[in-house]
Amino acid sequence: xxxxxxxxxxxxxxxxxxxxxxxxxxxxxxxxxxxxxxxxxxxxxxxxxxxxxxxxxxxxxxxxxxxxxxxxxxxxxxxxxxxxxxxxxxxxxxxxxxxxxxxxxxxxxxxxxxxxxxxxxxxxxxxxxxxxxxxxxxxxxxxxxxxxxxxxxxxxxxxxxxxxxxxxxxxxxxxxxxxxxxxxxxxxxxxxxxxxxxxxxxxxxxxxxxxxxxxxxxxxxxxxxxxxxxxxxxxxxxxxxxxxxxxxxxxxxxxxxxxxxxxxxxxxxxxxxxxxxxxxxxxxxxxxxxxxxxxxxxxxxxxxxxxxxxxxxxxxxxxxxxxx
Numbered sequence: 001x002x003x004x005x006x007x008x009x010x011x012x013x014x015x016x017x018x019x020x021x022x023x024x025x026x027x028x029x030x031x032x033x034x035x036x037x038x039x040x041x042x043x044x045x046x047x048x049x050x051x052x053x054x055x056x057x058x059x060x061x062x063x064x065x066x067x068x069x070x071x072x073x074x075x076x077x078x079x080x081x082x083x084x085x086x087x088x089x090x091x092x093x094x095x096x097x098x099x100x101x102x103x104x105x106x107x108x109x110x111x112x113x114x115x116x117x118x119x120x121x122x123x124x125x126x127x128x129x130x131x132x133x134x135x136x137x138x139x140x141x142x143x144x145x146x147x148x149x150x151x152x153x154x155x156x157x158x159x160x161x162x163x164x165x166x167x168x169x170x171x172x173x174x175x176x177x178x179x180x181x182x183x184x185x186x187x188x189x190x191x192x193x194x195x196x197x198x199x200x201x202x203x204x205x206x207x208x209x210x211x212x213x214x215x216x217x218x219x220x221x222x223x224x225x226x227x228x229x230x231x232x233x234x235x236x237x238x239x240x241x242x243x244x245x246x247x248x249x250x251x252x253x254x255x256x257x258x259x260x261x262x263x264x265x266x267x268x269x270x271x272x273x274x275x276x277x278x279x280x281x282x283x284x285x286x287x288x289x290x291x292x293x294x295x296x297x298x299x300x301x302x303x304x305x306x307x308x309x310x311x312x313x314x315x316x317x318x319x320x321x322x323x324x
Contacts, residue, residue, distance in 0.1 A: 049075060051082040056092035058082070059119075063102045066128075074101055074126065077110075077135040080179070081142035085150070087324060088173035089244055093150030094120055094251050103128050110135060112145040116153035118253040122146070144170045150247040152256035160205045161258060164196075164218015168226075169243070176324040185322070186299045187306040189223070190290075196220045198285030206282040221281060224288050227297075228273045230317045237269045238321060244268070 049058040058078060066074070078099065086092050096119040104111075104125040115121040122145050126135070147166040154162050171185040196216025202208040205217060226239035242265025249264055250256055262274040280286065294300065298312025309315065 052086045052092040054091055056095050058097050058099050060099045066103055081146055084143050084173040084177040084179055085146040087177040089150055089247055093247050110139055110141050112141045114145045114148040116252045120149050120252040140170055149252045152250045152254050154258055158258045160214045160218040163215050164222055167215050167219040168222035172322055175322040182322045183306040190294055190301045192216055193220055197287055202285045204281050204283040225274055225277050227317055229269050232271045235320050242269050
């Protein structure tokens with residue numbers, strides 16, 4: 001693993017558990033986290049999974065060989081998650097990924113971390129009793145981690161972009177693949193995005209971190225950019241077009257300064273929306289007035305369920321964001 005890959009990684013937190021209440025389930029990895037533990041010890045079982053029609057492969061290892069039923073379930077979990085990411089990007093983001101799986105009795109739900117390397121690595125932790133509902137219906141972690149593979153490694157200063165992007169793209173990709181509903185995504189956004197707003201005394205995204213600003217603040221940035229891109233292109237292009245272009249030139253196997261992928265995305269959309277938004281929000285706190293934004297998008301929440309108003313000013317943009 002490259003030296004910078006050993007020092008830091010991207011970890012996930014559960015959307016409605018850790019993110020809602022502020023508890024960490026897997027931390028933002030820093031110097032104390034070193035390399036993926038599982039990949040450094042002998043694997044009891046190995047196999048290769050083809051992830052898309054161009055032959056992208058996952059080299060899968062298990063720390064301790066599970067029974068065949070569990071192995072089959074893990075395969076389906078990986079392939080279903082890869083289907084969502086492939087649907088969004090038009091292909092799996094990297095040609096090769098190393099995936100280690102640890103059956104962890106200390107976990108209640110699946111967890112994961114993405115490590116930049118060539119090839120990139122995913123470290124997954126699965127509770128021994130995980131069933132189809134846990135991995136194939138309820139899980140969002142693996143799609144989140146796979147989204148990291150499509151963007152270059154940015155370093156801790158811009159972790160808000162990496163994690164916010166994964167928070168935002170994950171449900172969109174799953175909707176496009178038919179794995180979840182738009183109603184569920186928008187209900188989560190209305191419920192959770194306010195946690196990413198700047199508090200009194202906060203600076204911009206490059207200045208103020210913390211779990212909420214990193215994950216949901218970064219997701220707000222992505223939503224605002226998606227809307228602005230569609231407004232600037234008569235709803236012809238959005239954040240997905242920009243991210244596909246970025247992934248054609250770089251991925252998690254290399255490090256980049258944030259300005260590089262943003263410039264690629266701007267060129268692909270014929271705008272300067274991404275770079276301008278970063279300049280606007282990197283040092284100064286940004287509040288998009290989410291209540292007004294939901295109204296303009298035609299989204300309301302009743303008893304934790306999203307309702308849509310297709311006559312709202314930005315309803316067509318809302319629909320286009322999740323259209324495959």
